[in-house]
Amino acid sequence: xxxxxxxxxxxxxxxxxxxxxxxxxxxxxxxxxxxxxxxxxxxxxxxxxxxxxxxxxxxxxxxxxxxxxxxxxxxxxxxxxxxxxxxxxxxxxxxxxxxxxxxxxxxxxxxxxxxxxxxxxxxxxxxxxxxxxxxxxxxxxxxxxxxxxxx
Amino acid sequence: xxxxxxxxxxxxxxxxxxxxxxxxxxxxxxxxxxxxxxxxxxxxxxxxxxxxxxxxxxxxxxxxxxxxxxxxxxxxxxxxxxxxxxxxxxxxxxxxxxxxxxxxxxxxxxxxxxxxxxxxxxxxxxxxxxxxxxxxxxxxxxxxxxxxxxx
Numbered sequence: 001x002x003x004x005x006x007x008x009x010x011x012x013x014x015x016x017x018x019x020x021x022x023x024x025x026x027x028x029x030x031x032x033x034x035x036x037x038x039x040x041x042x043x044x045x046x047x048x049x050x051x052x053x054x055x056x057x058x059x060x061x062x063x064x065x066x067x068x069x070x071x072x073x074x075x076x077x078x079x080x081x082x083x084x085x086x087x088x089x090x091x092x093x094x095x096x097x098x099x100x101x102x103x104x105x106x107x108x109x110x111x112x113x114x115x116x117x118x119x120x121x122x123x124x125x126x127x128x129x130x131x132x133x134x135x136x137x138x139x140x141x142x143x144x145x146x147x148x149x150x151x
Numbered sequence: 152x153x154x155x156x157x158x159x160x161x162x163x164x165x166x167x168x169x170x171x172x173x174x175x176x177x178x179x180x181x182x183x184x185x186x187x188x189x190x191x192x193x194x195x196x197x198x199x200x201x202x203x204x205x206x207x208x209x210x211x212x213x214x215x216x217x218x219x220x221x222x223x224x225x226x227x228x229x230x231x232x233x234x235x236x237x238x239x240x241x242x243x244x245x246x247x248x249x250x251x252x253x254x255x256x257x258x259x260x261x262x263x264x265x266x267x268x269x270x271x272x273x274x275x276x277x278x279x280x281x282x283x284x285x286x287x288x289x290x291x292x293x294x295x296x297x298x299x300x301x302x
Contacts, residue, residue, distance in 0.1 A: 088251060090241045100239060100251065105292065106299055107256045141256065148257060148296040 008124030009036050013131045016075050017042070020068040041065060042127055044120025055094055056117040063091065066099075066119050070109075073131055074101050077108060077138045083149055085138070091116060101138065106149040108138035159275030160187050164282045167226050168193070171219040192216060193278055195271025206245055207268040214242065217250075217270050221260075224282055225252050228259060228289045234300055236289070242267060252289065257300040259289035 008014060018035050030038055042065065058066070067089055074085040083103045091097040095116040101109035113119075121127035142149045159165060169186050181189055193216065209217070218240055225236040234254045242248040246267040252260040264270075272278035293300045 088239065088241055088249060090239055098239060100253070102251070102258050102261070105258045105261075105296060107253050107258060110253070110256075145256060145296065145299040145302065148299040151296065 008128055009039060011128050012079075013072060013076055013128055013135070014039060014124070016079075017068060017072040017127075017131075020071045020075070021065075024064050024068050024071075039124070039127075042069065042120050043123060044118060045122060048120070049118055052118045057093075058091065058095055058116040058119070062117055062119055066097075066113070066116060069119075069131075070099050070101065073109065073134050073138075076131070076135045077101065077103065077142075080135060080139050081142050081149070083142065103138070103142055104149045105151040106142065106145050108141045108149070109134055159279055160190060162279050163230075164223060164227055164279055164286070165190060165275070167230075168219060168223040168278075168282075171222045171226070172216075175215050175219050175222075190275070190278075193220065193271050194274060195269055196273060199271070200269055203269050208244075209242065209246055209268040209270070213268055213270055214240075217248075217264070217267060220270075220282075221250050221252065224260065224285050224289075227282070227286045228252065228254065228293075231286060231290050232293050232300075234293065254289070254293055255300045256302040257293065257296050259292045259300070260285055 009018075014035075018038055021038050022030065067087075070087045070089055074087040077085040081103065085101050085103045085108065088100045088102070089097065090099075091113075095114060095118075097113040097116055099109065099111050099113060100107055121130060160169075165186075169189055172189050173181065218238075221238045221240055225238040228234075228236040232254065236252050236254050236259065239251045239253070240248065241250075242264075246265060246269075248264040248267055250260065250262050250264060251258055272281060
């Protein structure tokens with residue numbers, strides 16, 4: 001298993017996430033940061049969570065992060081399936097939202113989001129594990145409903 | 152054909168639209184209006200269009216109207232198919248947006264929206280015709296990918 005040698009920032013998903021973060025960095029705010037530093041804001045430890053109010057509206061920086069994450073999930077689904085995957089992210093109020101990823105006429109991910117203003121993962125390992133699970137579930141869904149995915 | 156006797160405000164779709172407009176009328180602004188008056192803002196004649204700037208951001212009143220329309224389309228799909236239809240509306244910038252309606256894991260309507268700040272139909276007949284076409288297409292899609300729709 002070559003994967004055991006990869007650090008959590010070197011996994012295929014984390015590398016895709018780095019690309020997405022870079023592509024959404026319209027103001028070149030990331031200049032000079034290494035990859036671990038670029039992904040660091042995705043880690044929301046208990047300590048960090050405590051420093052953020054329980055209820056709040058996510059600002060544009062947080063939303064760019066959420067978008068980067070689900071863009072990376074969609075791109076990974078694309079790579080694994082060979083089919084175009086399109087994310088659609090919608091926020092409603094007080095940090096609630098919904099994200100869909102569609103492939104053709106098929107919904108391969110459908111998730112209610114909450115606490116968006118505190119978006120993040122307990123650790124890099126968790127970030128990778130949860131993303132991989134979303135990607136794997138999407139691939140299973142595509143295999144089950146291939147015709148709708150190709151429509 | 153009993154349908155020929157219905158005025159365009161009496162069609163099943165227009166009646167559903169009236170219900171949606173009422174349910175989104177949180178400030179009771181519609182009190183005292185009859186159904187034709189309630190649906191009148193959905194009619195965007197050439198004359199009315201000319202009075203609205205070419206480019207603009209849709210305000211909350213227009214967006215409530217767009218939401219009411221696609222809610223009515225989703226509800227009509229539900230009635231015709233017996234399956235739950237969920238709309239998801241997202242605006243991006245300068246009147247652009249996207250609307251999806253999903254049934255189970257199936258996308259039954261996927262539309263790019265533009266000129267949202269001038270949302271409307273040339274006539275009541277057009278409003279009905281276009282809505283009916285969306286609903287019929289959705290039903291055809293459900294029949295073609297029944298398993299994904301029931302997933």
